[in-house]
Amino acid sequence: MANTETLNRFFSYVDQNQDHYVARLREAVAIPSVSADADHREDVFRMGNWLIELFKQLNISYEAADVGTQMLDGKTLKLPPILLGTYGNDPNKKTILVYGHYDVQPALIEDGWSSEPWKLTEDSIGRLVGRGSSDDKGPIIGWLNAIEAHQKAGIEFPVNLKICFEGMEESGSEGLDDLILREANRYFKDVDAVCISDNYWLGVTKPCLTYGLRGISYFKVTVSGPGRDLHSGVFGGTVYEPMTDLIILFSKLVTPDGKILIPGINDDVAELTNEEKETYKSIDFKLHELQSAIESQTNLFDNEIQTLQARWRYPSLSIHGIEGAFSAPGAKTVLPCKVSGKFSIRSVPNMDPDKITSCVEKFLKEEFAKLGSKNKLNVECLHGAKSWVSSPNHWNFVAAAEAVEKVFNCKPDMTREGGSIPVTLTFQDALNKNVLLLPMGRGDDGAHSTNEKLDRFNYIQGTKLLGTYLHEVAAAKST
Amino acid sequence: MANTETLNRFFSYVDQNQDHYVARLREAVAIPSVSADADHREDVFRMGNWLIELFKQLNISYEAADVGTQMLDGKTLKLPPILLGTYGNDPNKKTILVYGHYDVQPALIEDGWSSEPWKLTEDSIGRLVGRGSSDDKGPIIGWLNAIEAHQKAGIEFPVNLKICFEGMEESGSEGLDDLILREANRYFKDVDAVCISDNYWLGVTKPCLTYGLRGISYFKVTVSGPGRDLHSGVFGGTVYEPMTDLIILFSKLVTPDGKILIPGINDDVAELTNEEKETYKSIDFKLHELQSAIESQTNLFDNEIQTLQARWRYPSLSIHGIEGAFSAPGAKTVLPCKVSGKFSIRSVPNMDPDKITSCVEKFLKEEFAKLGSKNKLNVECLHGAKSWVSSPNHWNFVAAAEAVEKVFNCKPDMTREGGSIPVTLTFQDALNKNVLLLPMGRGDDGAHSTNEKLDRFNYIQGTKLLGTYLHEVAAAKST
Numbered sequence: 035m036a037n038t039e040t041l042n043r044f045f046s047y048v049d050q051n052q053d054h055y056v057a058r059l060r061e062a063v064a065i066p067s068v069s070a071d072a073d074h075r076e077d078v079f080r081m082g083n084w085l086i087e088l089f090k091q092l093n094i095s096y097e098a099a100d101v102g103t104q105m106l107d108g109k110t111l112k113l114p115p116i117l118l119g120t121y122g123n124d125p126n127k128k129t130i131l132v133y134g135h136y137d138v139q140p141a142l143i144e145d146g147w148s149s150e151p152w153k154l155t156e157d158s159i160g161r162l163v164g165r166g167s168s169d170d171k172g173p174i175i176g177w178l179n180a181i182e183a184h185q186k187a188g189i190e191f192p193v194n195l196k197i198c199f200e201g202m203e204e205s206g207s208e209g210l211d212d213l214i215l216r217e218a219n220r221y222f223k224d225v226d227a228v229c230i231s232d233n234y235w236l237g238v239t240k241p242c243l244t245y246g247l248r249g250i251s252y253f254k255v256t257v258s259g260p261g262r263d264l265h266s267g268v269f270g271g272t273v274y275e276p277m278t279d280l281i282i283l284f285s286k287l288v289t290p291d292g293k294i295l296i297p298g299i300n301d302d303v304a305e306l307t308n309e310e311k312e313t314y315k316s317i318d319f320k321l322h323e324l325q326s327a328i329e330s331q332t333n334l335f336d337n338e339i340q341t342l343q344a345r346w347r348y349p350s351l352s353i354h355g356i357e358g359a360f361s362a363p364g365a366k367t368v369l370p371c372k373v374s375g376k377f378s379i380r381s382v383p384n385m386d387p388d389k390i391t392s393c394v395e396k397f398l399k400e401e402f403a404k405l406g407s408k409n410k411l412n413v414e415c416l417h418g419a420k421s422w423v424s425s426p427n428h429w430n431f432v433a434a435a436e437a438v439e440k441v442f443n444c445k446p447d448m449t450r451e452g453g454s455i456p457v458t459l460t461f462q463d464a465l466n467k468n469v470l471l472l473p474m475g476r477g478d479d480g481a482h483s484t485n486e487k488l489d490r491f492n493y494i495q496g497t498k499l500l501g502t503y504l505h506e507v508a509a510a511k512s513t
Numbered sequence: 514m515a516n517t518e519t520l521n522r523f524f525s526y527v528d529q530n531q532d533h534y535v536a537r538l539r540e541a542v543a544i545p546s547v548s549a550d551a552d553h554r555e556d557v558f559r560m561g562n563w564l565i566e567l568f569k570q571l572n573i574s575y576e577a578a579d580v581g582t583q584m585l586d587g588k589t590l591k592l593p594p595i596l597l598g599t600y601g602n603d604p605n606k607k608t609i610l611v612y613g614h615y616d617v618q619p620a621l622i623e624d625g626w627s628s629e630p631w632k633l634t635e636d637s638i639g640r641l642v643g644r645g646s647s648d649d650k651g652p653i654i655g656w657l658n659a660i661e662a663h664q665k666a667g668i669e670f671p672v673n674l675k676i677c678f679e680g681m682e683e684s685g686s687e688g689l690d691d692l693i694l695r696e697a698n699r700y701f702k703d704v705d706a707v708c709i710s711d712n713y714w715l716g717v718t719k720p721c722l723t724y725g726l727r728g729i730s731y732f733k734v735t736v737s738g739p740g741r742d743l744h745s746g747v748f749g750g751t752v753y754e755p756m757t758d759l760i761i762l763f764s765k766l767v768t769p770d771g772k773i774l775i776p777g778i779n780d781d782v783a784e785l786t787n788e789e790k791e792t793y794k795s796i797d798f799k800l801h802e803l804q805s806a807i808e809s810q811t812n813l814f815d816n817e818i819q820t821l822q823a824r825w826r827y828p829s830l831s832i833h834g835i836e837g838a839f840s841a842p843g844a845k846t847v848l849p850c851k852v853s854g855k856f857s858i859r860s861v862p863n864m865d866p867d868k869i870t871s872c873v874e875k876f877l878k879e880e881f882a883k884l885g886s887k888n889k890l891n892v893e894c895l896h897g898a899k900s901w902v903s904s905p906n907h908w909n910f911v912a913a914a915e916a917v918e919k920v921f922n923c924k925p926d927m928t929r930e931g932g933s934i935p936v937t938l939t940f941q942d943a944l945n946k947n948v949l950l951l952p953m954g955r956g957d958d959g960a961h962s963t964n965e966k967l968d969r970f971n972y973i974q975g976t977k978l979l980g981t982y983l984h985e986v987a988a989a990k991s992t
Contacts, residue, residue, distance in 0.1 A: 248746060252844045261808020265961070267727060267932025270859050271771050271829030272803065272820050274811045278769055281832055285764030290757055290884040292750050324751065329740020329850075332753045332887040341751050350750030352848050353760055357841065359834030360855060365731045365895045367857055367932075369831050371808075376839060378846055380749050405769040408811040416844045453746025453846075482744070 036505035040189055041440060045498050047187040048179070052494045055179050056162065059493065060154040062136075062171045063164035069114065069137035069205040072107045078114040078201045081136045085117055085174075085199060092181050094119040094197065097221070101209030113209050114201030118221050121181060121195040128508055129194040131225040131465070132500075133457060134174035134232055135203030138166035139482050146484045160490040168488040169481035173231035173474045173496065174199055180501035192508035196225055203232075203457075211460050218464040226512060227430040228461045228469040231500065235476045236449050240318035241438045241499070243431055244471035246346060246450030247458060249381040249421035251390045254357075255283065255398060258372035259409035266369040274407045276373045277359060283411075284375050286401055288351040292334055292344070294379070296351075298393035303348060304383045310347070313426075314339045317447045323477070346450035349385060353377045376416075380452060387418030422459045422469075423450070430468040433506035440506075441499045472503060515984035519668055520919060523984075524977050526666040527658070531973045534658050535641065538972065539633040541615075541650045542643035548593065548616035548684040551586045557593040557680045560615045564596055564653075564678060571660050573598040573676065576700070580688030592688050593680030597700050600660060600674040607987055608673040610704040610944070611979075612936060613653035613711055614682030617645035618961050625963045639969040647967040648960035652710035652953045652975065653678055659980035671987035675704055682711075682936075690939050697943040705991060706909040707940045707948040710979065714955045715928050719797040720917045720978070722910055723950035725825060725929030726937060728860040728900035730869045733836075734762065734877060737851035738888035745848040753886045755852045756838060762890075763854050765880055767830040771813055771823070773858070775830075777872035782827060783862045789826070792905075793818045796926045802956070825929035828864065832856045855895075859931060866897030901938045901948075902929070909947040912985035919985075920978045951982060 048055075067081035068074035082098065089096045098115035105111075114137065123129075141151035147163075149155040154164035162172075177197070184191050202208045214222070235242050257276040264273065288294050319338050325331050335341045344350065357374040360366045379390055395413045402411040425431070426448045438446040455471070462469045474496035480486045527534075546560035547553035561577065568575045577594035584590075593616065602608075620630035626642075628634040633643035641651075656676070663670050681687045693701070714721050736755040743752070767773050798817050804810055814820045823829065836853040839845045858869055874892045881890040904910070905927045917925040934950070941948045953975035959965045 250746070250846070252846070254844075259807075259809055259811040262962075264807060265932060266829070266831040266833070266857060267729070267859060267930070268824065269807060270831045270857075270931060271823040271827060272813055272931075273807055273809075274769060274813060275771075275831055277832040277834070278767055278771075281760055281763045282769065284760045288757055290753060290761065290886045292754075292757075328738075328743060328748060328752055330738055330752075332738040334751055334753060344750040345747065348750060350745070352745040352749045352754055352846070353756040353838075354745070354845060354847055355756070355838030355840050355849065356835055357839075359832075359840070361834050361836055361838070361840035363836055365733075365855065365857075366833060367729070367731070367831070368833055370834065376844065378745060378749075378844075380746060407769045451746070452749060452751075453744060483741075 047183045063154040067137050068140045094121045117199040119197030128226045129224045131196040131228045133198045133230045135170045135200045137201045141165035161487040163487045168475035168479035170232045172488040176497045176500045179497045192505045214464045233473045238476045242447035242449040244449050245426045246423040249419045250454050251418040252378040252416045254414045256374040256412040260371040263371050264369040266367045274409050279407045280375050294351045296397045302385045345452040350380045382421045391415040419454050428468045429510040430470045433510040436506045437502040526662045542633040545631050546616045547619045573600045596678040598676030607705045608703045610675040610707045612677045612709045614649045614679045616680045620644035640966040642966040647954035647958035649711045651967040655976040655979045658976045671984045693943045712952045717955045721926035721928040723928050724905045725902040728898045729933045730897040731857040731895045733893045735853040735891040739850040742850050743848040745846045753888050758886045759854050773830045775876045781864045824931040829859045861900045870894040898933050907947045908989040909949045912989040915985040916981040
């Protein structure tokens, strides 16, 4: 257990300097580091340099790893550097790797922002509104604020810190996996545990630790026939129409109430144990929070536990759309010659991506054969990522739970997430160390939406939490 | 029957001046009168003025009807004038109204044209390639060439001609229906019959007269649930997904082999009579022409007559696409909150658009109720146009058939079309006169495609055909 007096000095310094931290976040938000837009690539580099300046001020030694180039909008662009930082290398301390990202989602005030997205604006109830405030500039700056606070308050830093901040997270983390594998036995070789602060509380009042993520298998199903798009007046009724075939196939994937109909898909879902069942009881989550998030009352279940289990520990199948068909407003009488439907399956332990793909292919081929169509079918898995689940009893989690209690005076919820954060699994597999997800923001931060925000409360308490976690992890028995 | 010597003089003049007519068409094609593109609106007006100059040269009196404005790409644009022309007003002659359009489809050489689309280019086998050559600049200029030839060759013009050339046909004919209704008892009041040259031969070797068109009822079916698009990782498995509902509904509309499954839709289809059956026997059409047009072998029927009947005299249902879902290349894990599927039914005598709409609405509402979804359904008919069928025994058709024999030495095919040309029905209903479709171009002209062409043969023989038709119609017993 960390020393209470030490922590109180740290907390007190953070509280006194909160306006300084907000100003720092404001500087970062002002740099529109949108990785998905070639026109903003320079800004992503600017954001990387801004962090390097801060590394220098804080005596963090660093490497800015060049991970090559990518093609975007027909241009060859340099990928932004992955910033590797080292703060401290005392062989008597644990080494903790922290990950975050300095790129952000696109944002235009015309999309419906209530204030300029690149200008951090604090509203009357202390919400810091701006693109990247919560995802993920607040958390990465939180780590740096914590280092600075220790320096300024004269507190010994409790661990050796390894930093990995990338600039391509919102665009598929290009170059990251290769770098992690390459650095596993070099830059990252002494790492004892990993902490990622890039997700959210489940709701808006209670912190959580996240120990599981669903995987994803994303499919593109193409039906093609005619060599070119046809006019439905001239050809309707005389040809096998690819859209008809695709729609019939897709109608066989899932029921309106979410049951996946593909044989074999549900076979490997891990049983719900009594221990796991227990963890759901104390979780701070109300159906009205779901309804507020989806802005409707179209929830499938009328109770919280079924809802959370459906999100976290059971697979789901969603149909995303169709490429190649008419998708604009208005009326067009085209008979599309080649259409590609997209759907994905969110997977859970112990489903295997390869088996998912083979079940999907087999089923769709059999169903297509039943149609008796002269069109052609092609099924592709565009990407597959395994689900991830960690042990909430590992010392890394126990330390984080202790830190939550110190900062927030409550026990954290133990949560999983329905989405995937692929780097989690990469770190776990490449380093063979425990990975913890320790969020700073709230469930309603709107990370990829308009009016993204981070509450001042979460930013300041979150800075304390990240620092306290390092003290607790240092004090933890790592056996 | 028209006087053979007179016709021969007319033919001879046309043959001798064919290069002049091609040069005239080249001038017209050089004006990119694309009605769908705000940036080309000025060119549509230029094209109108080019025709007005020709009217003046040919002593055609005219009115350029101002039909107001439209909103396009966020701009308010003046609609191009509908050119009303009058050539002759001898009370002893019949009055024939001819319709055509001077706007064209868009064209970019990058789309795959083998030559500059706005430069009429003649290839080694006499194909005049250029946007608008066949649709519909060749035919409208054909009428004017015929007038000029009569003047230059000193042949009395056989009828009074009323002209109606619009500049918005490729963009919904905005303003046209209102004008026709308004002018029915004024400008068009003495019209005895109508001739539209804006469609195509069935194949590539034999002229045709067209006496029927299918109607269309176009539906937009919207399923909505959540108030905003959701992330499938976070919400997949916990909400009723609009895409799932829509796909299941659409899978119940039609079978892969084209049978419409909506109860009531097939009830009012007119029986195939023996007389009609007979007309199919002589029609110049081969399955390989269909396969060449669709660039595949995915035809539903293995014989010509079933294929033509399916195109012309039976209804069909085509699914066009989905608005609001993910339609771009690549993978996006969106769970769309509101999706609008579009499909249309091509209708035939004696189906009624209102009954089609009520059958569709009833069926979709019943099927949606079966899904047990909490989402909302909305069904709209975006537009409905009745099918059209005329009598091939009317003197207007008999005269045209006679003209075909004079110019081409063969009897025309009597055809219908699978698509709709709404102005046909408007003229018939507003004027209560027989309407004939008399095409100039061939089935492979590619009116809305790259490398649109009009064969020099069709242009020159077509000019003769239009003139000869006027002679035959003048000679016809109109009782």
